[in-house]
Amino acid sequence: MQIKVMEGILDKNDQISAELQERFRQSGILILNLLGSPGCGKTTLLENTIKALKSKLSMAVIEGDLFTAKDAERIEQHGVPVVQINTGGGCHLDANMIRSALDCLDLTALDIIIIENVGNLVCPAEFNIGEDVKVTVLSITEGDDKPLKYPLIFKQASAVLLNKVDLLPYTNFDMQSAVGDITSIHPGVTLLQVSCQSGTGLEDWYNWLIEQARMKRARRASNV
Amino acid sequence: MQIKVMEGILDKNDQISAELQERFRQSGILILNLLGSPGCGKTTLLENTIKALKSKLSMAVIEGDLFTAKDAERIEQHGVPVVQINTGGGCHLDANMIRSALDCLDLTALDIIIIENVGNLVCPAEFNIGEDVKVTVLSITEGDDKPLKYPLIFKQASAVLLNKVDLLPYTNFDMQSAVGDITSIHPGVTLLQVSCQSGTGLEDWYNWLIEQARMKRARRASNV
Secondary structure, three states: OOHHHHHHHHHHHHHHHHHHHHHHHHOEEEEEEEEEEOOHHHHHHHHHHHHHHHHHHEEEEEEEEOOHHHHHEEEEEEOOOOEEEEOOOOOOOOOOHHHHHOOOOOOOOOOOEEEEEEEOHHHHHHHOOOOEEEEEEEEEHHHOOHHHHHHHHHOOOOEEEEOHHHHHHHHHOOOHHHHHHHHHHOOOOOOEEEEOOOOOHHHHHHHHHHHHHHHHHHHHHHOO | HHHHHHHHHHHHHHHHHHHHHHHHHHHHHHEEEEEOOOOOOOHHHHHHHHHHHOOOOOOEEEEEEEEOHHHHHHHHHHOOOOOOOOOOOOOOOOOOEEEEEOOOOOOOOOEEEEEEOOOOOOOHHHOOOOEEOOOOOOHHHOOOHHHHOOOOHHHHHOOOEEOOHHHHHOOOOOOHHHHHHHHHHOOOOOOEEOOOOOOOOOOHOOOHHHHHHHHHHHHHHOOO
């Protein structure tokens, strides 16, 4: 019974997600679903990314949160369009929430929409929201055992960012072990070691993102 | 429809949780539901707690995890009974899982069962599992904005542990702001600043736990 209900919800969600993907296929806008635990550094990564790339890419952000607009307020200060979704306690964003949020954005001149999901390493991985790519952020302060404990979110990610590497000297995080586990769960995944505080590794992340946006536009061009 | 189903599941869960509470009321065993994000330090806290208290309190542990038995293996090395529950991808423990796990424990001589929930700051807060107290662990590396962003889990906790305070000098965590937010969400909550690496604050945690177990036994004594 419980399982059937869950399948029902996921079916409906996948249907709306596919609708959104078709809409974005035509527009050529790259849709990125940004995932990770509470406090892994998603919002700070976004702030850095906007500062570095807003002159090169036309960006908008959708912020998912249980109750507050704290993250949207942070993003707004950087001068890009942002929509806050409050799930009212819900543990993930779904495709229907994204469809509604799009009404608040001018989609005519955008290159990329980054959707920051609810901070949660479990539930958001189960719900597609019309994205081209999922990106998972893991803070090294969370421990090197997390990829094997929460494999789905690493399996589904096109890129994994190991964040807060500036704190490596103060933790017992085993980078070799974590990298080994992530690449065994998802062979070929793009794996970047970054620090949003010191800036380490962020150039590689920006270049990856620019390339994803370029490929999305190229796919549209070949479709029309 | 979605909401009705959720209520149905929660009703059934609350019913089993109440059954468990009645069972533990009679036995005088303290049941503790340990909550927090992935990597906030729940398992390390448990390891420290077992080492410090196993000569004073007879303890058992129930470990909740999506797939692996990694945490249970860590606990087992400290010589206390441990049961691993794998949720198979599920984002929280429920009362029925706990009822099943109890079949694997000898309850005759226990003072306390600590249940380490799935690493998740959202969903586990919604499901009672027969516990006397919830304890929420927040790593300071997760950021001082988390209490207001995930209020339920702080509202429901009898004690909140702010962990990894040894890393405070390397982060921008505002302790005064976090403490202010937590006590505004939950006035009177027990709030402890600890480091499982350096040992800071752990004595206060141990004393709190011993006192909770003593009170539970006293309640049983006054009931029989």
